[in-house]
């Protein structure tokens with residue numbers, strides 16, 4: 001579904017990514033982890049069509065990515081909601097930008113799905129950080145993307161909210177699977193959510209190692225079998241951060 005083919009990127013003199021080859025299958029959930037500055041966000045921005053790589057290319061569903069498109073959504077670390085628009089109006093933003101037509105009933109459904117039914121007319125500042133990130137998740141889902149790119153979406157949240165949102169994402173993924181590329185700094189979060197965990201080397205980022213997570217779902221943090229995979233990923237990270 002997503003294919004990175006020898007993707008490299010340089011910002012001025014700074015080599016951010018060097019020769020990334022990576023394939024993500026349809027409905028697969030792949031987590032990307034690596035040191036700060038190793039090019040994780042750059043990789044997502046290239047896949048989202050927001051940045052043209054210096055070398056190589058990315059294909060989504062067989063088509064080369066050259067610009068943002070409806071089938072690919074990108075979610076950031078911060079909710080990036082428009083403060084003057086209600087929750088509902090924020091969720092409906094992609095419908096306006098992408099010209100998707102009437103989506104109000106779908107927006108209501110999505111807000112119900114993440115436990116925000118009844119909050120439609122509130123403004124973002126009236127919500128907690130976790131609720132705002134749920135709104136942002138609804139906004140990503142509204143365009144019904146086949147591919148979701150998620151850049152540390154839960155890292156600004158407290159531990160309890162973060163665990164809750166990881167569980168919700170697992171449930172949403174079970175009900176309607178999508179192809180997901182998920183950047184995180186948390187090994188436990190990566191192992192909880194992903195089918196495979198990609199460890200990138202320090203800048204310029206390249207694929208150092210890929211670890212399979214062959215565990216049944218739903219998964220819960222703290223289970224012994226998860227810890228075993230987490231140890232393997234930590235060992236791999238240790239090799240590149242030593």
Ligand SMILES: Nc1ncnc2c1ncn2[C@@H]1O[C@H](COP(=O)(O)OP(=O)(O)OP(=O)(O)O)[C@@H](O)[C@H]1O
Pocket residue numbers: 011012014015016034035036037038039040041042043203
């Ligand atoms: N617009 C830009 N102009 C110049 N350099 C940039 C730009 N964006 C990123 N870089 C550089 O490219 C490298 C990779 O950045 P990127 O944000 O992709 O890393 P990251 O792995 O996502 O980092 P973090 O984990 O801290 O979010 C960094 O060294 C950064 O300074």
